[in-house]
Amino acid sequence: MGKKNWWKDSLIYQIYPLSFKDSNGDGIGDINGITSELDYLKYLGVDVIWLSPIYESPMDDNGYDISNYYKINPMFGNMDDFKKLLDTVHEKGMKLIMDLVVNHTSDEHVWFKEAVNNPESKYRDYYIWRKEPSDIQSVFSGPAWEYEPKSMEYYFHLFSKKQPDLNWENEELREEIYKMINYWLDLGIDGFRLDVIDLIGKDIxxxxxxxxxxxxxxxxxxxxKCFKGRDIMTVGETPGISIKRAQELTAYPTNYLDMVFQFSHISLDEEQGKGKWFLKDLDLKELKxxxxxxxxxFKTSGxxxxxxxxxxxxxxxxxYGNDTKYHNESAKMLFTVLYSLKGTAFVYQGEEIGMTSIKFDSIDEYKDIETINMYNEYKKLGFNDEWIFKSIYKKSRDNSRTPIQWDNTINGGFTNGTPWIKVNDNYKDINVKNEINDSNSILNYVKKYFEIRKKNEVFLKGDTIFSDVNSDWLFTYKRIFNDKELIIVANFSSNIEKYEFKDYNKYRVLITNYDDYNISRNNALPPYFVGIYEREDENGNN
Structure with a gap:
């Protein structure tokens, strides 16, 4: 058994298989493509790989609509490929967790097919049916109820109509789910990310x-029935819960999950109560x-x-940054400001090279069902294309789903075929190969930063004390553990800002995105500056 709570100070790297690396030229990322790049992840300092769904699926929602929990989607490979990936990950000293989607299945899952074709079967009660729909709306636009003509009833789907929600009140269904979870854990995986898990306790x-x-x-x-006694980690996606509730779900005695994804900071650039497509500027004071x-x-528990x-x-x-003039500086700043807080670091593929959002010319180039549904719905509501595309450019899920940019060859080295979604045009400038060979790159900064983070227990155990919370550009806080103290100083703007660093001579620089920059000498912070400073004692020790 490994280190207890090994996930706390781990660097967890999310792989979206469709867009990571294609090994066979069909334009789709696959398992063997992931295996081929494990040395790169090891170089970066990754401890845990989180693998988005690779189960059998019609791919209506890119794999989050599962038709068979026990089979690998042939577009990604087969079970032998997966076992080779898992073994190689472990051989290289890393761990692997999988995505677990149990709020809903695909409508092509055998359970749902039986539920439709034989309303008297036990599978009918595996899903949620009503004779009349309520006014609940789907996350993906439109009503959350779909009429099924054979039985003249409606089934509930909080997401796509091809993603019917499971009825968690049914004990037999729950036992099927637990059996499946234990199958994957017995195979040797190291845990799960649980998709929208806060929805399984709903009362429709x-x-x-x-x-x-x-x-x-x-x-x-x-x-x-599944997790107790196993040396694994679990992280629940819980977009609908409060910060306090997130703490309660991960703290004794209700710590049935190790951590959750809580989304309070994610919704700050949208008009509250209107949803993600109604944009507003980020207020840094709100973020802090x-x-x-x-x-x-989370100071003392959870x-x-x-x-x-x-x-x-x-x-x-x-x-949150500046993806043009200050691309390098702002990407490094964002990494440092976030991951120097207390908590487990999750990095999404391509983030480590500063990949940027995409702007497609036509709705036909988008693949994301949420984006396409939004476009059609808001066109019907009378919104013009300018408003719609401004929102899509800012918030579409396809922004993060374009392929990893490995090098400056065609398709960014992702595939020698036709990619399933267009590669970002900036791949010749922003790619892994360029950045590995550039000592000033975002990638090498991230590698160095996480080396520092892992060596210093203040990041893992220290208290966090914020200052300058009313500034609309300055982001500063201290991390303190026993006699150790770090201060993080960041400029969240594209302007040179005046700043006085008191007792500067009592600190030494741990890392900064502006080499050899002396705050005290300049009394100012350049655009998107960030630095971590460690307090020294009177003898110059830290």
Whole structure:
């Protein structure tokens, strides 16, 4: 058995298989492509790989619509390929967790087919049916109910109509789910990321969806039947819960999950109550307030995750930084400011080279079902293309789904075929090969940063104390553990800003994105500056 709670100080790297690396020229990333690049991930300092779904699926929602939990989607490879990947990951001293999607299945899953074709079968109750629909709306636009003409009833789908929600009130269904979870754990994987797991306790008729009344008892049962006693990690995606609730779900005695993804910081650039497509400028003061709340809430119990991006979010440097003039500086700043907080670091593929969001010319070039549905719905509502595409360019999930840019050859080295989605045009400038060979690159900064983070226990155990919370450009905080103290100083703007660093001579530089820059001498911070400083004692020791 390895180190207890090994996931706390791990660097966890999310792979979106469709877009990572194609090994056979069909334009689709695959398992063997991932295996071929494990040395790169090891070079970067990755401890844990989180693999987005590779199960059998019609790919209506890019694999989050599973038709068989026990089979590998042939487009990605087969079970032998997966076992080779898992073994090689372990041989290289890394771990692998899989995505677990159990709020819903594909409508092509045998359970749902039986539920439709034979309403008297036990599988009918594996899903949620009503004679009349309610007014609940789907996350992917439109009603959350779909009429099924054979039985003249409606089934519930909080996402695509091809993703019917499972009925977690059915004990037999739950046992099937637990059996499947244990199958993968017995195979040797190191844990799960649990997709929209806060929805499995919902009460449809009371319209209590996220963090519903049965969530804790369901998580407890899953923990006892699957996770208990195993040296694994679990992280739950919980977009509908509060910061305090996230802490409760990961703290004794209800710590049935090791951590969750809590999304309070992600929704700050949208008009509250209107949804993700209604944009507003990010208020840095709001962002700092949210992070301060998270750090305070998890100070003594529970554990949190740290992330800017994933397969559902746009690219961080385009969203929060400056992806043109200050691309390099702002990408490094964003990494440092976020991952120097207390929590487990989750990095999304391509983030380490500063990949940017995409702007396709036509809706026909987009692949994401949420984006396509949004376009059609808002056109019907009378919104013009300028408004719609401004929102899509900012928030479409395809922003993060373009292929990894490996080098400056055609298609960025992702495939020698036709990629399933267009590669970003900037691949000749932004790619892994360029950055590995450039000592000033984002990639090599990230590698160096995480080496420092892992060596210094202040990052793992220290308290977080924010300052300058009312500044609309300055982001500063301290990390303190026993007699050790770090201070993180960042300029969240494209301007040179005046700043006085008190007692500067009592600190030494751990890392900065502006080499040899002396804050004290200049009394200012250049655009998107960031630095971590370690306090020295009177004898110059740290």
């Amino acid at each position: 008729d009371k319209k209590q969806l996220a963090d519903g009344p049965y969530l804790e008892e369901r998580l407890k049962e899953m923990y006892n 307030t949210v992070f301060e709340n998270i750090q305070d809430t 554990w949190t995750s740290l992330f800017w991006s994933n397969h559902d979010q746009p690219r961080a440097v385009s969203r």
